[in-house]
Amino acid sequence: MDVLTYNLNQLRRTYRKRYENYVVTRIFHRLNLPDLQFVTQQLVRRPTGIALTDLYLPQLKLHIEIDEPHHGNQTEADEKRTEDIIEATKKLDIVEAKGHRIERIRISDAGDDINKFNELIDNLVDEIKKIIEANGYEPWFPEQEFDFSKFLKNGKLSVYENPRFRTIADAVNFLGQNVRGMQRAFFRSKKYPDYNFWFPKLYPNGGWDNKLQEDGELIFERPNNETHIRNHYRAIINDDTKRIVFPRFTDNLGAVIYRFMGIYIVDKERSSETEGIIYRRVSSDFNL
């Protein structure tokens, strides 16, 4: 996707909230840096649950929240289930942890005075310029979105780097398989024989009622039929292999992606014949 099309789609996503559309387009057009990626309405996974930041600039790890009246609604909550969620932090306070910071536009501070409102936004634009002056940033090229060389350089996949793959084949080939395409969602790694790859749908689908716990630590896998739950439990409960898990999500423009979520094992104590199989995360990293 080219930079223009990407931004046309990102900026339009804000239309439901008129303040948000105004703020995001003003920051975008006044900052005027096409190689700085804008992500609108980014879901962020935190220990306290999932948060939504109205604008996220990934290169700067900067989140901007717009305190618009009537923020959040049921439609959003429903959409969350399948949507891509980045991992920002392990800690409670997003500002402290993993170098992410958050800025707020407090709409009520402006009353309904357009000059004051513009000033609030323009001050934030100046703030962003200062961050850029101080730290610079790696230019963003959307065609390099699925360039994984940085993970190779780091020697590991880390959920905090938010590794995302377009296809199952892309993910497993990066980890040593050699396939053209892959229809299956669960299979053994050739390069890492102690591990299985798993690409689950962690939302209700087909005969399954799967779920990812909001903090990302547990996966609930359960057929939505009592007999199947029991059979599935008996088939899986003694599986001691580790799973490299890439759940299937849609990104915020609606495209399918597989995000690395960490290494999980069957949690034998939590799992049961009534609740189904529960997997516990044992690591947020995978060493290459």
Next chain:
Amino acid sequence: MDVLTYNLNQLRRTYRKRYENYVVTRIFHRLNLPDLQFVTQQLVRRPTGIALTDLYLPQLKLHIEIDEPHHGNQTEADEKRTEDIIEATKKLDIVEAKGHRIERIRISDAGDDINKFNELIDNLVDEIKKIIEANGYEPWFPEQEFDFSKFLKNGKLSVYENPRFRTIADAVNFLGQNVRGMQRAFFRSKKYPDYNFWFPKLYPNGGWDNKLQEDGELIFERPNNETHIRNHYRAIINDDTKRIVFPRFTDNLGAVIYRFMGIYIVDKERSSETEGIIYRRVSSDFNL
């Protein structure tokens, strides 16, 4: 309505078309003149029919068209019926007539290159700045939107000044009545006894199938029932009074307004017992 709320609503109106949203918000935020009124998706009545300009800056009489693929659709055509339409010109070429000018953003000129696209828009912003430097403009205050002193100064109402009133009472009190409120849509003027005031709905409503011809020259008034057409025809055909006509429209943010459309009389040749009563415009001005 305050300037901020007005613009939040205007800018959001563009969301259906992603290029338009991008262009309009970029012009708005880079021009950065809150006392310059932005009107998005302005309908314009021209001798060739009704046109839609994507952005209209009334103080500069400047229209901006954004050549977006798939421009215009049936929904818009349907909405047109009740919507407020400004009178830009008597002539075919909007650029020459009545001081209105038009600028175009040709999206295809940019390919999908965001830098070229921004440059197209920024060139237009520079163009607007030049127009302002050369001619200046009267600052816009939305609370003065229904200030009619300029019509008094001109000594006439002219459709090309686009006079609009919030209520029937406002319109007739400006023309010499003295009423608090007015439920009726047709009644005699006290100050100008040769004239009747008329505030018609020129779209299908209740038992009526009324219509304003696209160029504004004819009004079709017709009950949607054969017996009623004949009775109505017989009651009205010999009416020789002149009508000062303010059809009821909604402005582009959905509020009701009554726009002065000129002086009309019954067109006895065009009217018939089958087609109903047809009124012909005899003047676009009314001398105060």
